[in-house]
Amino acid sequence: MAQHQDFKKPTFELSMLLYDTRYRSTSFQVIALIFFFSLVWWLVNNTMSNLAISGKDIDFSFLVHESNYDINQRLLEYDSRSSHGRAAVLGVLNTLVLSAIGCITATILGVFVGIARLSKNWIVARIMTVHIEIFRNVPLLLWILLIMSMVAHSFPVPKHFRGADPIATMKLFDSVALTNRGFYIPEPLFSNGFGDMGFFSNSFYISIDLIVILAIFIGSIWASGKIKARAKRIQEETGIRPTTWYLRLGVIFIPTILLLVYLGFYLGYPELKGFNFKGGIHLRNSLIALWIALSLYTSAFIAEIVRSGILAVSKGQTEAAGALGIKPNVIMALVILPQALKVIVPPLISNYLNLTKNSSLAIAVGYMDLTGTLMGITLNQTGRELETLLLGMSIYLTISLLISAVINWYNRRNDMVER
Amino acid sequence: MKKSLFMGALLALGMAATTLSASTLEEVKARGILNCGTSTGVAGFSLPDANNVYQGFDVAVCRAVAAAVLGDPMAVEFVPTTGKTRFTALASGEVDVLSRTTTWTFSRDVDLKLDFHGVNYYDGQGFMVPKSLGVTSAKDLDGATVCIQVGTTTELNLADFFRVNGITYEPVPTEKSSESRSLYQAEACDVYTTDASGLASARSTFADPDAHMILPEIVSKEPLGPVTRHGDNQWGDIVRWTLNALISAEELGITKANVAEMAAAPTNNPEINRMMGTEGNLGEMLGLDADWAVRVIAAEGNYGEIFENHLGPNTQIGLERGLNAQWTDGGLLYSPPFR
Structure with a gap:
């Protein structure tokens, strides 16, 4: 009876925090949290007091002051009278451009190499193995420097294009100039364009042409998706899939082409004027070196991921699909790939993140990315180490989180439904 | 992983805290070696020679400071810094003095909390x-x-x-x-x-x-000179007057060859005597011994000799004195008096 009473009304004792399994995990977590926060507080406090001793304060006002330096690759209007903040934005854009083109080429190359490494052709498979082992086992910085010096020393100097009998000539019907200062390619121009639109009290401009073209193109792809959905519905109702490829092709390309014609699309070609080529898009040698090096290096990792993804799908799947009479290319698209992607995509994200973060090696070849502008020249000219580094780190963190959010969303959307 | 990161950060902060507490002079003496920030290699200013010994015009300033403080011009650890890393290296205490073709500007002096100690090369x-x-x-x-x-x-x-x-x-x-x-x-x-x-x-x-x-x-205008951190005035004085000793020595005719003789006994010129420590107590005021300037000049000679050996017309670099001549020869070099 008395025992029963005790059981009904358990009195809380302090020791229960440690010995009662109901509280133990919570109390340990609270202790750990207190410890963690006091450590953080101590670190911050120590930093602040040390800064105070050396007479420095935390001050971000330099971001609105004139930067006084020039940046060569500018995606927005910028000169040496612009602010440090704007220089940082240009740096971010340069980082994003490099990461974007790097991720695209690394994926294409990686998928190709990964599949080719599984080839039954002995020579092809071995060559791909060598590719992977070479690129992933040598530090990235060395590849960047090697490719930079190859570009700088092996391509012709602009002045060699000059004269009646030039040493070097432009390639592809005189439209592309490959020089040791970078590659000049034709740029798209519009004789009848809509002009630019200013944002944030004209602090930057975006071409309206670009917005319209993108809008029409995305609309076309959406319409093409609708056609596909309709074809699927008809197939499910009647068992016959209507032929739609010409419809979809037309829907995607005809509106965009019509728009381009309306805008008066033409190509601006690079031309040798003065010391350098003028006109066209200038892909600087630093960008090219980084692009090639980052793509090759990351492609080696992606190739291994693709290979492991494909090998993860058991052979029985292929055989079972074959037994059902499904054609080999359809087996790849509808049976193997959906299952392989499940294995491929998550590690792919971390490789995209790696590529983005590795792009901060850009300063080695003088590419003006975020590390070069904000965490490089601005840091040096203003002496605000802590501020610029904190800001730079939080920007990298934001970019990385955005990339993984987008790909996780894609992964969930295309996730296979398992029964 | 997380834990080791924290420990690393703690350690780094702890080290930063210790460097801030002691005076630079005491620290250098205790260490027995001077940490000198230099460039990653500029011929004539700072570059290791065939025997991997640093040589050059900026290097000579560090050797002179080491001679004054430690008595041995070779007791210098050269830390190569880039244009980007040099001020961080100095501010964090990684180097005691920065002698690296660094231009004296307002914002560096005031905002970066640095002290420039005169000009060892007027450049443009x-x-x-x-x-x-x-x-x-x-x-x-x-x-x-x-x-x-x-x-x-x-x-x-x-x-x-x-x-x-x-x-x-x-x-x-x-x-x-x-x-x-x-x-x-x-x-x-x-x-x-x-x-x-x-x-x-x-x-x-x-x-x-x-x-x-x-x-x-x-x-x-690019006045280049040695730099230290704000806040340690004694250390700053030592660097400043080491450079001034090199400049004054040329003006007063003290050379590497005759410095021992000049220091042996008082001469006719009281300023030379004060510099050489045979008269007055300038060394003591600086927190050093009486012979400090003797060692400074014995290390690589006076300013003129250093210029001649590393940058002058007879070297690969082949620079004329130009603005870097003594004020008595129409240049800008002008050391305050040793008094």
């Missing part, structure tokens, strides 16, 4: 081009590609110069001057710009120096 920014480019003035450089080192005053002067003259250029930034020189030699840029002394130094290392010319325009 110039442009070097291949003679084959057919350019005779920097104002003809519209549209040219220019190699520069990031994090330098050069970069800012360049932007100003082209802006003021209303011409355009394409900057090619590099982290180290060696990379700039390599790109310039590969003709990946038309122009190489840095301080005129640096251009002369770079040209001396080229296979064919005569194929390159330095354009007549000098677009900036």
Whole structure:
């Protein structure tokens, strides 16, 4: 009876925090949290007091002051009278451009190499193995420097294009100039364009042409998706899939082409004027070196991921699909790939993140990315180490989180439904 | 992983805290070696020779400070710094003194919390081009590609110069001057710009120096000198007066050869006596012994000798004294009196 009473009304004792399994995990977590926060507080406090001793304060006002330096690759209007903040934005854009083109080429190359490494052709498979082992086992910085010096020393100097009998000539019907200062390619121009639109009290401009073209193109792809959905519905109702490829092709390309014609699309070609080529898009040698090096290096990792993804799908799947009479290319698209992607995509994200973060090696070849502008020249000219580094780190963190959010969303959307 | 990161951060902060507490002089004496920030390699200013011993004009200043403080000009650990890392290295206590062709500017002195201790080289920014480019003035450089080192005053002067003259250029930034020189030699840029002394130094290392010319325009004032952190005035005084001793020694005719003789017994000239410690107690005021200036001059000679050995017309660099002559010879070198 008395025992029963005790059981009904358990009195809380302090020791229960440690010995009662109901509280133990919570109390340990609270202790750990207190410890963690006091450590953080101590670190911050120590930093602040040390800064105070050396007479420095935390001050971000330099971001609105004139930067006084020039940046060569500018995606927005910028000169040496612009602010440090704007220089940082240009740096971010340069980082994003490099990461974007790097991720695209690394994926294409990686998928190709990964599949080719599984080839039954002995020579092809071995060559791909060598590719992977070479690129992933040598530090990235060395590849960047090697490719930079190859570009700088092996391509012709602009002045060699000059004269009646030039040493070097432009390639592809005189439209592309490959020089040791970078590659000049034709740029798209519009004789009848809509002009630019200013944002944030004209602090930057975006071409309206670009917005319209993108809008029409995305609309076309959406319409093409609708056609596909309709074809699927008809197939499910009647068992016959209507032929739609010409419809979809037309829907995607005809509106965009019509728009381009309306805008008066033409190509601006690079031309040798003065010391350098003028006109066209200038892909600087630093960008090219980084692009090639980052793509090759990351492609080696992606190739291994693709290979492991494909090998993860058991052979029985292929055989079972074959037994059902499904054609080999359809087996790849509808049976193997959906299952392989499940294995491929998550590690792919971390490789995209790696590529983005590795792009901060850009300063080695003088590419003006975020590390070069904000965490490089601005840091040096203003002496605000802590501020610029904190800001730079939080920007990298934001970019990385955005990339993984987008790909996780894609992964969930295309996730296979398992029964 | 997380834990080791924290421990690393703790350790780093702890170390930073200790460096801030003791005076630099005591610390250097306790360590027995002077940490001197230098460049990653500029011929004539700081470059290791065939025996891997650092030699040069900026190196000589560090050796003189080491001689004054530690009694041994070789007791110097040279820490190569880039244009970007030099001030962080100094501020964090990694180096005790920075002697690295660093331009004295307002914002560096005031905002970066640095102390400049006089000028050991009066320089100005110039442009070097291949003679084959057919350019005779920097104002003809519209549209040219220019190699520069990031994090330098050069970069800012360049932007100003082209802006003021209303011409355009394409900057090619590099982290180290060696990379700039390599790109310039590969003709990946038309122009190489840095301080005129640096251009002369770079040209001396080229296979064919005569194929390159330095354009007549000098677009900036670049007073270069040794730097220390704000807040340790005694250490600052030692660096400042070591440099002044080198300059005064030339003016007073004290050389590496005769310094021992001058220090042995009082001479007719009271200022020499005060410097040599045979009269008065200047060394004691500085927190050093009486012979400090003797050792400074015995290390690599006086300012004139150091210039002659590392930069002068008889060296690869081949620079004239120009602005860096003594004030008595029409130059700008003017040491305050030892009194």
